[in-house]
Amino acid sequence: MALDPTALSAFITSALAEDIGSGDHSTLACIPASARGKAQLKIKEDGILAGMEVAEAIFRHLDASAIFTPLKKDGDTMQKGEVAFTIEASVHTLLTGERLVLNCMQRMSGIATLTHQYVQVLKPYHTRILDTRKTTPNFRLLEKEAVRIGGGTNHRMGLYDMIMLKDNHVDFAGGIPQAVARTVEYLQAHHLDLKIEVETRTLEDVKQCLATGKVDRIMLDNYTPDQLREALQLIKGQAETEASGGITLENIVTYAQTGVDYISAGAIIHHAVSLDLSLKAM
Template identity: 45%
Template structure:
């Protein structure tokens, strides 16, 4: 969940990075009493995400800045739509502009791409989920954006669930232990509430992994034919997660094999920022 404290911490760091000693351009050129009104306008269609983040970029610069008429996260919009209105001291609006836009463009880009994936699999039972392939420091923002687009989140961090990949299994069985026994012994040491997922890359690995009583099995880089066989072999004994080779041209066919989950790293590592702009008007009071 994206909390107010997380938003303020990350946005404050971004503002510090962008204006470590203040916005010397606005302070030099803009009268202190100038007031600005600006509209956040979509230059292209998409799905919105980052409303609270966008507002925080201005609130943390100057509490007098007001952000109103904010579109709700998850709402679709067309090119030309006004997504929010910002009003307050012109210097503060100009100082927060770039940081606010950077976040909302990035988050809306992720939400828009996620929505495209979700639409491709809407006729199936498959759920689209993200991965840990996120921008360092921005995982909470980017994963919120995935949810805005109708997707779901995989484990948030290495601390949240067990996910044994090929390298983990190689180390686990280096002594010659049978995979089933090694997994069973490892699971026995875990709290009963811990979810366990194991990655396989061949059909003949499925049975020995499932025999350990895991919760989810990831079929990694399987062909469509092998995915269908894998789903049949699992036969409801675990959640089936498909990964690898997933893009908008392949996701529908992958979903139609009957998998439960499709992990898509591209949702966060390959999304482009949407073209959103801040159209600004400034009012300078007449001298008394």
């Protein structure tokens, strides 16, 4: 999924309001409103670059006349010492937007870099890496965009764009057959076209999912690779398959070797470390 301009604009407005408050008094106090300047984004750590589109949108939000000159693009390999872009705008724009641009780009580049590592390991296999909803509140839009930039695949964006019946849904509903039947009725009644995914904990759960004939994807949660193979033998392409739980960069190949369609890993977002970037006056 690409960045939605309306959602991005709303994020920028909210983030700037949080930071600026009653005013960027440091800048207002010592820089004339008419002053213009130029700055460059310096790369101080190797990795995968992410957030260029976001940076441009932030600066243009503050100054429609800003001249943003990209020297690299999202998804590019970046090396310490390189320059990602130059920006010419009012000095107020440069100083007020600096921290938000850096916060976004450093975090996004860290996620894209870690995601890229997973993607590279999975290259020889059918399996693709998925993100999850284990994201930072109000920053999900950019974290998931960073996953996409790093070569990963986005799972559902939120609770609204896919049905996922997890263990608690199943338990509260009284079982997989009941949960799926009610879900199908709900979707029909509300004229919703959403895929249904069900989390399973045992091979018996898998059989129940298949028996409904209504499950689009089966999540195989906390299965060992051997258990995963057994489940895939039962499923035989009748539904998409997703493995999750306890899967790391170190052991992911053993899971991919089973032939599972997807592996979901919250770690590609919440274990990512922000990379070092800086905006410097020219």
